[in-house]
Amino acid sequence: MDRTFERIPSGCAISGIMNVAGQRISGEKIIASISLMHDRSNGLGGGFAAYGIYPEFADHYAFHLMYQSERGRTLTEEFLNKHFIIERGEPIPTRPVATITDPPLLWRYFLKVPEERLYKNPEPVDERDYVVEKVMYINDNIPDSYVASSGKNMGAFKGVGYPEDIGRFFRLEEYEGYLWTAHGRFPTNTPGWWGGAHPFTLLDWSVVHNGEISSYGINKRYLEMFGYKCTLMTDTEVVAYAVDLLHRRHDLPLEIVAKVLAAPFWKDIEKMDEEDRKLYTALRQVYGSSLLNGPFSIIVANSKVMMGLNDRIKLRPMVWGRRGDFYYMASEESAIYEIEPALDEVHVSKGGEPVIVRLKEGE
Amino acid sequence: MANLIPPRFKVVIDYEKCRKCKRCVINCGFGVYSFADRVIPDHKKCVSCQRCVAFCPEEAITIIENPNVFRPNSYWTMEDRINIMKQAGSSGMLLTGMGNDRPYKNYFDHLLIDACQVTNPSIDPLREPMELTTYLGKKPDAVTVKVENGKVKLDTRIAPQIKLDTPIIFSPMSYGSISLNAHKALARAAKECGILMNTGEGGLHKDLYPYKDWIIVQVASGRFGVNQEYLDHSAVVEIKIGQGAKPGIGGHLPGEKVNREVSETRMIPEGTDALSPAPHHDIYSIEDLAQLIYALKEATNYEKPVSVKIAAVHNVAAIASGIARAGADIIYIDGFRGGTGAAPTIIRDHIGIPIELAIAAVDDRLRAEGIRNSVSIVAAGGIRHSGDVAKAIALGADAVAIGTAALIAMGCHVCQMCHTGNCSWGIATQRPELTQRLDPDWAAQQLINLVKSWSLELKEILGALGLNAIESLRGSRERLRGIGLNDTELAILGVKHAGR
Ligand code: SF4
Ligand code: SF4
Numbered sequence: 001m002d003r004t005f006e007r008i009p010s011g012c013a014i015s016g017i018m019n020v021a022g023q024r025i026s027g028e029k030i031i032a033s034i035s036l037m038h039d040r041s042n043g044l045g046g047g048f049a050a051y052g053i054y055p056e057f058a059d060h061y062a063f064h065l066m067y068q069s070e071r072g073r074t075l076t077e078e079f080l081n082k083h084f085i086i087e088r089g090e091p092i093p094t095r096p097v098a099t100i101t102d103p104p105l106l107w108r109y110f111l112k113v114p115e116e117r118l119y120k121n122p123e124p125v126d127e128r129d130y131v132v133e134k135v136m137y138i139n140d141n142i143p144d145s146y147v148a149s150s151g152k153n154m155g156a157f158k159g160v161g162y163p164e165d166i167g168r169f170f171r172l173e174e175y176e177g178y179l180w181t182a183h184g185r186f187p188t189n190t191p192g193w194w195g196g197a198h199p200f201t202l203l204d205w206s207v208v209h210n211g212e213i214s215s216y217g218i219n220k221r222y223l224e225m226f227g228y229k230c231t232l233m234t235d236t237e238v239v240a241y242a243v244d245l246l247h248r249r250h251d252l253p254l255e256i257v258a259k260v261l262a263a264p265f266w267k268d269i270e271k272m273d274e275e276d277r278k279l280y281t282a283l284r285q286v287y288g289s290s291l292l293n294g295p296f297s298i299i300v301a302n303s304k305v306m307m308g309l310n311d312r313i314k315l316r317p318m319v320w321g322r323r324g325d326f327y328y329m330a331s332e333e334s335a336i337y338e339i340e341p342a343l344d345e346v347h348v349s350k351g352g353e354p355v356i357v358r359l360k361e362g363e
Numbered sequence: 364m365a366n367l368i369p370p371r372f373k374v375v376i377d378y379e380k381c382r383k384c385k386r387c388v389i390n391c392g393f394g395v396y397s398f399a400d401r402v403i404p405d406h407k408k409c410v411s412c413q414r415c416v417a418f419c420p421e422e423a424i425t426i427i428e429n430p431n432v433f434r435p436n437s438y439w440t441m442e443d444r445i446n447i448m449k450q451a452g453s454s455g456m457l458l459t460g461m462g463n464d465r466p467y468k469n470y471f472d473h474l475l476i477d478a479c480q481v482t483n484p485s486i487d488p489l490r491e492p493m494e495l496t497t498y499l500g501k502k503p504d505a506v507t508v509k510v511e512n513g514k515v516k517l518d519t520r521i522a523p524q525i526k527l528d529t530p531i532i533f534s535p536m537s538y539g540s541i542s543l544n545a546h547k548a549l550a551r552a553a554k555e556c557g558i559l560m561n562t563g564e565g566g567l568h569k570d571l572y573p574y575k576d577w578i579i580v581q582v583a584s585g586r587f588g589v590n591q592e593y594l595d596h597s598a599v600v601e602i603k604i605g606q607g608a609k610p611g612i613g614g615h616l617p618g619e620k621v622n623r624e625v626s627e628t629r630m631i632p633e634g635t636d637a638l639s640p641a642p643h644h645d646i647y648s649i650e651d652l653a654q655l656i657y658a659l660k661e662a663t664n665y666e667k668p669v670s671v672k673i674a675a676v677h678n679v680a681a682i683a684s685g686i687a688r689a690g691a692d693i694i695y696i697d698g699f700r701g702g703t704g705a706a707p708t709i710i711r712d713h714i715g716i717p718i719e720l721a722i723a724a725v726d727d728r729l730r731a732e733g734i735r736n737s738v739s740i741v742a743a744g745g746i747r748h749s750g751d752v753a754k755a756i757a758l759g760a761d762a763v764a765i766g767t768a769a770l771i772a773m774g775c776h777v778c779q780m781c782h783t784g785n786c787s788w789g790i791a792t793q794r795p796e797l798t799q800r801l802d803p804d805w806a807a808q809q810l811i812n813l814v815k816s817w818s819l820e821l822k823e824i825l826g827a828l829g830l831n832a833i834e835s836l837r838g839s840r841e842r843l844r845g846i847g848l849n850d851t852e853l854a855i856l857g858v859k860h861a862g863r
Contacts, residue, residue, distance in 0.1 A: 212482050212483035214828060214830050216839075217840055217841025218835060218839035220841070221838055221839075222838075225730050225736075226733075250505040250507075251507065251508075252508060253515060256508060256515055265494065266496050267492065275514070275516055275517075278517050279508065279515065279516060279517040282506050282517050282521050283506055284834075285500075285502055285524055286504075286506050286519075286521070287506065288834030288835075289837070289838065291832060293829070293830045293831060293835035294483050294829050294830070295484060295829075312831075313486070313492075313831065315484055
């Protein structure tokens, strides 16, 4: 399929649930939460990220693939065979849903990286860099093929339709995970491309995003300098890659990553103590091109953490709440109350201030 | 033959209105007027600098283009014919001042800026913070931090950075080519605006020492005025390799402009021509440039960014990449519209490339090589308004430098006669009766007003784009569209055509 589409602006709904003790729940709650915000989407995109769903393959990279043709599948499987050990490959189970039409071929593979691949002379290769490179290769070079997710013990389920319909289509009530995020999309036009739905993922990172990143042009060019290929022409992809670059490759703590993506204003930096002023000045000097400018609320997650973040002047809504070990984030408060009427606490998140929820140690 | 050349302009005096105050006679730096019963203009001397027009109390003067026409010929322009006549009569290079005035394609005017509608909100700069702060200097690829007692601390040593309150600086104009009053005005305005002025290659007059934190000092091929004290009185040190108006050739300040103060500042004898060689005779390769860069860093204790200024020529991208790798902190690129105090007309009008294309090519190349962070790009050469500033930044510049626009703010009317030393506006001259016309306080205020106005407009543009920090526009070519450009031009600029 021709992926040189125009970039598509969109509005949206997002929701997230995490049990910090690692207790797994079925996909039903997240579907209930996102479907309450039905009117924030328009049926042109919905999706979910689920963590902890493949315990029997916990050490394998779970690749969710979308194919527009059998040829794409053949080529991709050849490629995977060459670069990975395929433990298992199977169609992703779905059920017919009246409103979901024309799905691509949906497959998943549980992969290991062959040891010998990690030693390119003379430098050893980081396993995750290796996987990222292969994902980028497939998305960029293999026709009709798109990697929807590639992390361990997690997966992205997404497509064209209302999120609740997508959820039923993928039979998410049959999966159990400790961390779920969801997205309902309101694109202003659409090429009907399933890959364009959220979440966007890389390794075990996933991003769901409500908003439009007005700085997309430079964010993309900046990330390209570090080898990321933004093939999907959507804002959200750059968020996923920026988080990967800053957190995984540049080793910045997630709190600091948030302060790069939604940087404090210079006037506020000036008021900080000497130490912080130096740090935040350096961050803005060096990472100015990865400031996400424009309205957004995002939920970024990986196997251990869920982070909610708003743009620095809070141009999009976001609320978070807690009941016991369950943490909730959503575009609307009602979407949380819908699934947990008795919250211990509930807050409106602040512009540029990340809300970070971590899996308890040892879970 | 010179006498046979028709005047370019005609000075039309309304003698009914004229009250014979002779202000025009006094004000004209070019000796156009004489007085015998009434003012009599010598049309041939008029350069249309508009000084008399501005100062005539009766609005009695109109300068018109000479309506006398040569037989029209779309190939042999009047200018070409006159230039041939001049050279046939005098034997020599034709000199000129200011930038290339030929009607080459102007890319700024073929670029349009985006704005937000509905899907993302525009931002109101009067109600929301809007950030123009820009730091020039070498940035590392990554910031490293360490966590101590739960507090995240910076663990990277960042190379020296210069803070600009707005991404607009003044371009190099030497003391000698322009007057000390003009230099003072630029320095005062730079301080007030939180930006930089640039000495050009003529050294730094001691009166400007208090402004050292807002000054770029240049080290050019003539090394005029360069010593430790000079380097110490600066925020940035710049190696001048080339100039947009005259790439590949040196400078020439005629002896008449080298009065006592200029001679002291440049450290050359009074009344001698100040000739700077075409190349630096210690830089014949990129390795030599690296040596000079590091010599200057040593001399300034690694506390100041070193900038390298080049003219935009065909191979500018590869040259810029070499400069970045040679260790420069800033690359200053001067496009072919850039001004000059004096240059051979033939060089000014036919050498170099437009700054728009140069910015795009350099930014692309540095990104492709993964070294864009390692150097800041300052773009100059024909920036006329804040729209050009925004476009230059969106194409990939960190900041722009303005020369001609700054001169216009101080009264210049772009008569292109800077090389004659007769500037009626007291700017490009050392004649005391002319230089005293330029009040440095007034001129500084004019410059401040200009920079503030453009900054306000930049904020308005950012707001329309839904951005609240200038770095989100820098290199964001997605927010530009071309109009009336072919595929090659669009590809070089890295923009889509309007409608896409
Ligand atoms: S300045 Fe005007 S009024 Fe005065 S002499 Fe000249 S033309 Fe006449
Ligand atoms: S500085 Fe003076 S001489 Fe040069 S163009 Fe401007 S008005 Fe004319």
